[in-house]
Amino acid sequence: MTAQNLPSEPEFEQAYKELASTLENSTLFQKKPEYRKALQVVSVPERVLQFRVVWEDDAGNVQINRGFRVQFNSALGPYKGGLRFHPSVNLSILKFLGFEQIFKNALTGLNMGGGKGGSDFDPKGKSDNEIRRFCVSFMTELCKHIGQDTDVPAGDIGVTGREVGFMFGQYKKIRNQWEGVLTGKGGSWGGSLIRPEATGYGVVYYVDHMIKHASGGKESFVGKRVAVSGSGNVAQYAALKVIELGGSVVSLSDSQGALVLATEEGSFTAEEIEQIAAIKVERKQIAELASTAAFSSKFKYIPGARPWTNIVGRIDVALPSATQNEVSGEEAKALIAAGCKFIAEGSNMGSTQEAIDVFEAHREANQGGAAIWYAPGKAANAGGVAVSGLEMAQNSSRVSWTREEVDSRLKGIMEDCFNNGLATAKEYVPSAEGSLPSLVAGSNIAGFTKVAEAMKDHGDWW
Ligand code: NDP
Numbered sequence: 103m104t105a106q107n108l109p110s111e112p113e114f115e116q117a118y119k120e121l122a123s124t125l126e127n128s129t130l131f132q133k134k135p136e137y138r139k140a141l142q143v144v145s146v147p148e149r150v151l152q153f154r155v156v157w158e159d160d161a162g163n164v165q166i167n168r169g170f171r172v173q174f175n176s177a178l179g180p181y182k183g184g185l186r187f188h189p190s191v192n193l194s195i196l197k198f199l200g201f202e203q204i205f206k207n208a209l210t211g212l213n214m215g216g217g218k219g220g221s222d223f224d225p226k227g228k229s230d231n232e233i234r235r236f237c238v239s240f241m242t243e244l245c246k247h248i249g250q251d252t253d254v255p256a257g258d259i260g261v262t263g264r265e266v267g268f269m270f271g272q273y274k275k276i277r278n279q280w281e282g283v284l285t286g287k288g289g290s291w292g293g294s295l296i297r298p299e300a301t302g303y304g305v306v307y308y309v310d311h312m313i314k315h316a317s318g319g320k321e322s323f324v325g326k327r328v329a330v331s332g333s334g335n336v337a338q339y340a341a342l343k344v345i346e347l348g349g350s351v352v353s354l355s356d357s358q359g360a361l362v363l364a365t366e367e368g369s370f371t372a373e374e375i376e377q378i379a380a381i382k383v384e385r386k387q388i389a390e391l392a393s394t395a396a397f398s399s400k401f402k403y404i405p406g407a408r409p410w411t412n413i414v415g416r417i418d419v420a421l422p423s424a425t426q427n428e429v430s431g432e433e434a435k436a437l438i439a440a441g442c443k444f445i446a447e448g449s450n451m452g453s454t455q456e457a458i459d460v461f462e463a464h465r466e467a468n469q470g471g472a473a474i475w476y477a478p479g480k481a482a483n484a485g486g487v488a489v490s491g492l493e494m495a496q497n498s499s500r501v502s503w504t505r506e507e508v509d510s511r512l513k514g515i516m517e518d519c520f521n522n523g524l525a526t527a528k529e530y531v532p533s534a535e536g537s538l539p540s541l542v543a544g545s546n547i548a549g550f551t552k553v554a555e556a557m558k559d560h561g562d563w564w
Contacts, residue, residue: 111194113426117201117451118145120458124543125550128530140554143563147200149173150193151247155221157239160229169240171219173253174200177556180251181217182207182487184258187265189224196220198426199258202450203487205549206480209519212491217253219244225260226385237268245273248283250497256285256490259334259425262383263288263298282497285490294493296508297486302339303509304485305421305448306347307516312444312475312541313419315524324348329417329442331355331409332424333388336448336483338379340421345372352417353409354378355424358387364402366415408433416441423448431456438464443472447479458542465538473538481519481545488515522548 122141125131131138151171159165170193173181183203186196196218204216223236248255257266266286273283280292287293296303306323313321326349330341333354341351350369353362363369374397381391392403404412410420410433417440422428428449429437434457437445445461447453453461453476461476489512496502503511520541527533527544557563 111197113194113451114197114201116455117198120451120455121201121205121546121550124531124540124546128543128547129532130530130547130551133530137551137554140557140563141550144175144204144550144553144557145201147172147174147197148176150197151219151244152193153243155223155236155240155243157232157236159232165236167221167223167236169219169221169243170196171244171247171253171255172196172200172217173247174216174218175204175553175557176215177553177560177562178208179213179215181253182214182256182490183216183218184220184256185261185265186218186220186258187223187225187260188220189222191220191222195426199450202480204553205546206484207487207491208549208552209481209522209545210484210488210491210515211518212488214487214491217255218258219255220258220261223260225265230264233265234268237265238272241269241272242276244269245276248273249277250281250283250494254283254285254490254494256487257335262335263293282494285493287493292493292497294489294496294508295503295505296512297489297493298335299339299343300489300512301336301448301483301486302341302423303343304488304512304516305336305340305423305446305482306343307485307513308477308482308520309419309421309444309446310347311517311520312446312477315520316443316475322347323419326350326418327352327416328419328421329353329409329413329437330421330423330448331360331428332422332449333378333382334424336486337421337423338375338382340423340448341370341375342372345369345375349419351375352413352415354388355407355409356388357424358389359392359403359405360407360409360412361388361392361397361401361403362409362412363414364400368400411436413440418442419444419446421446421448422452424452425449426451427454429453429457431460433457434460438471438474442474444475446477446482448483450479450483452479462540462542465540466534466536475538476542477520477523478542478545480549481523481541484519485512485516488512519545
């Protein structure tokens with residue numbers, strides 16, 4: 103079948119074009135023209151599984167959802183990537199996420215291939231029993247296709263430790279094996295310390311390197327005003343780490359609206375973030391808290407909006423941490439106009455291509471403002487899957503590392519991710535005099551070449 107006969111997959115095509123255009127615009131294909139063939143091969147998943155998930159709601163009705171697992175690439179290790187439970191889930195979204203995951207996992211330096219899965223099941227408004235019955239039914243089929251040396255899923259949007267627990271239990275019952283088949287497990291049954299925090303912490307560690315590199319070591323998060331979107335796992339821990347490092351968090355959001363500081367002073371406190379985390383466990387909306395006296399006296403709630411154009415005062419750092427395509431070209435311009443110099447994606451493909459083009463066009467400082475550092479999700483949010491890789495290592499050797507040990511390895515991996523992207527950009531991406539290196543191109547090229555070389559060794563292309 104030719105590419106023209108394939109169904110339209112807008113999110114996957116966007117992710118593919120973003121990667122392919124950075125490779126094309128570098129010197130990579132001039133130096134290694136054979137990599138064009140590798141790109142063609144790597145962009146087709148090794149396997150796509152789609153299955154029926156039938157479960158019973160509390161009223162005894164039959165409910166039906168679609169289940170998916172995209173086993174995209176196993177050159178570097180078992181397929182690895184999260185499961186997303188959200189009504190928007192379709193094959194295009196999971197292929198985009200699986201594709202990005204291949205190169206992200208390569209950047210961690212650990213032996214993990216790329217995959218992604220999930221369902222169009224909506225956990226919002228469901229009882230615990232309904233969620234358990236759904237997870238059991240989902241895993242009854244998925245367990246035939248995964249295993250600690252084959253494919254190791256984790257959480258993503260809508261999949262927390264609770265869902266991982268229900269799925270792990272069902273895998274164990276059917277396969278009669280206690281093994282590290284999922285990551286993000288509970289602490290007493292094989293989970294790694296720092297896994298819940300890892301993606302958010304990792305984004306902040308990555309940005310810390312951007313800030314230090316940009317300022318020659320003179321600046322840090324201290325005094326920085328940081329706009330965060332989302333209020334789930336990634337956003338919560340990113341926000342808490344920013345506060346710990348001396349920065350101010352000036353916004354959070356969810357799918358229904360944005361909550362921003364009402365004045366130019368202050369920050370969300372760790373206690374306020376804990377309160378938001380508590381309502382998110384119950385899958386409630388920020389709007390409920392925003393209307394309380396304590397929150398309405400300090401914050402402004404804007405229904406149906408994202409934070410970027412609603413921040414009061416200066417922005418130094420932006421961390422999109424909710425979902426894909428959550429920063430438009432216009433919002434990218436507004437962030438820069440508000441003073442933002444550092445953008446790093448906690449979410450996967452958080453920026454539209456138009457937004458990336460705006461950020462990349464500002465790598466030169468001489469356009470009437472400061473130069474912009476933009477880090478794609480593939481590099482900046484790799485901390486989550488990196489600690490998942492560390493969880494797999496602990497499970498295989500039946501040991502548990504301390505918080506300090508895992509955190510210190512996470513810091514080292516994020517530093518390597520930053521330095522690798524930077525060095526690769528300098529080697530392959532032509533930049534104007536005085537322009538910053540392109541972290542997006544550097545990270546794409548570094549991840550891609552590692553996977554392409556392994557695939558060549560395996561005879562996947564020649
Ligand atoms: P959660 O489900 O914990 O939180 C998601 C947050 O994003 C919630 O605040 C949710 O709002 C909001 N959101 C979801 N969909 C939309 C939408 N269509 N429009 C606006 N807001 C939306 O997920 P995570 O924090 O785990 O994931 C967030 C992002 O980070 C995703 O892009 C994910 O792929 C990426 N990521 C996650 C990793 C992880 O380890 N968890 C690892 C690497 C990347 P509401 O509460 O109203 O639903």
